[in-house]
Amino acid sequence: MKPEHRTYIRARSNLLIDVATFIAFLIATAPRLSGIGIHEWLGIAFAAAIIVHLLLHWQWIVALSKTMLRKARASSRLGYLLNLALFIDVTLLTFTGLMISEVALPLFGLRLPRGFLWRGLHSTTSNIAVLLIGLHLALHWQWVLKTTARIFGLVRPTAKPRQEVSQ
Amino acid sequence: MKIIARVLIILSAALLVVGATMAFASSASSGSGGIGPGRDGFERRPPAGAAEGSRPPGFLPGGAFGRGEGRGDHEGGRGMPAAFELLKNLVIIAVIIAISTLISRLTDGLRPQRR
Numbered sequence: 001m002k003p004e005h006r007t008y009i010r011a012r013s014n015l016l017i018d019v020a021t022f023i024a025f026l027i028a029t030a031p032r033l034s035g036i037g038i039h040e041w042l043g044i045a046f047a048a049a050i051i052v053h054l055l056l057h058w059q060w061i062v063a064l065s066k067t068m069l070r071k072a073r074a075s076s077r078l079g080y081l082l083n084l085a086l087f088i089d090v091t092l093l094t095f096t097g098l099m100i101s102e103v104a105l106p107l108f109g110l111r112l113p114r115g116f117l118w119r120g121l122h123s124t125t126s127n128i129a130v131l132l133i134g135l136h137l138a139l140h141w142q143w144v145l146k147t148t149a150r151i152f153g154l155v156r157p158t159a160k161p162r163q164e165v166s167q
Numbered sequence: 168m169k170i171i172a173r174v175l176i177i178l179s180a181a182l183l184v185v186g187a188t189m190a191f192a193s194s195a196s197s198g199s200g201g202i203g204p205g206r207d208g209f210e211r212r213p214p215a216g217a218a219e220g221s222r223p224p225g226f227l228p229g230g231a232f233g234r235g236e237g238r239g240d241h242e243g244g245r246g247m248p249a250a251f252e253l254l255k256n257l258v259i260i261a262v263i264i265a266i267s268t269l270i271s272r273l274t275d276g277l278r279p280q281r282r
Contacts, residue, residue, distance in 0.1 A: 026253055026256060026257060027253065029252060029253065029256045030249060030250070030252035030253040030256070031252075032249035032252060033249035033250055033252060033253055051174060051177055051178075054173075054177055055170060055173055055174070055177075058173055087180070087181075087184075088184050091180075091181040091184040091185065092184060092185075092188060094181075095181075095184075095185045095188065117192055117196070121188075130256045130259055130260065131259070131263065133260060134259060134260035134261075134262075134263030134264060135263055135267070137260060137263075137264055138263055138264045138266075138267035138268065139267070141264055141267070141268060
């Protein structure tokens with residue numbers, strides 16, 4: 001398989017996973033629309049999708065972690081700090097969601113005492129997540145547009161594809 | 168094997184965040200007395216005969232939702248269509264993307280061309 005075709009397939013898979021994760025997040029932010037059961041299971045699936053997302057961009061994370069304090073561009077540093085904040089926020093969002101779970105954990109026989117602190121923190125981290133995901137998307141918007149255009153055949157693949165690590 | 172190691176690193180980082188939050192919640196609640204978040208963020212039992220009004224809005228005893236109400240603050244106001252929550256978040260994200268794209272284009276236009 002040609003390298004450019006491999007890069008295209010990888011970019012397409014990344015985009016599809018990211019779109020599915022984003023849709024799951026959007027639906028999870030509307031528990032009155034989805035119902036509490038779907039809200040909780042989508043939240044758990046969202047956390048799992050974030051792990052997959054991190055694994056897919058592992059090289060970028062490692063490369064930038066090494067050069068973070070030295071040679072990285074300002075935009076890359078900003079992206080790195082934003083992603084770090086997003087990771088912390090999503091971790092807290094998932095954790096507090098599990099702590100106040102009314103469907104998912106009781107299914108496994110786990111019933112935690114009611115915690116209003118976790119409930120408040122869950123709301124706050126959810127609101128912050130909307131902003132951080134918006135900024136995260138904005139940082140990679142050009143990549144999203146280019147990859148979408150390539151998938152729908154609106155542009156021809158370039159001879160020298162962009163390195164995924166720079167994403 | 169490599170993937171398992173990476174997943175473990177991610178989970179360890181998440182555990183650090185959770186541990187720090189638990190420690191913070193414990194230390195924050197240890198100083199406060201009476202009703203409110205107790206150890207590890209769990210609600211302390213209210214004194215006997217306490218008014219039902221001390222409960223946060225939107226929740227019924229036993230964790231059930233009030234009629235037509237959601238979970239916490241971020242679900243929107245009362246009587247608001249459920250789909251509005253989703254649309255609201257979508258619009259917020261779209262506005263953030265639009266503003267940042269605009270700023271990016273403006274700064275690119277102002278930046279001197281490299282030779």
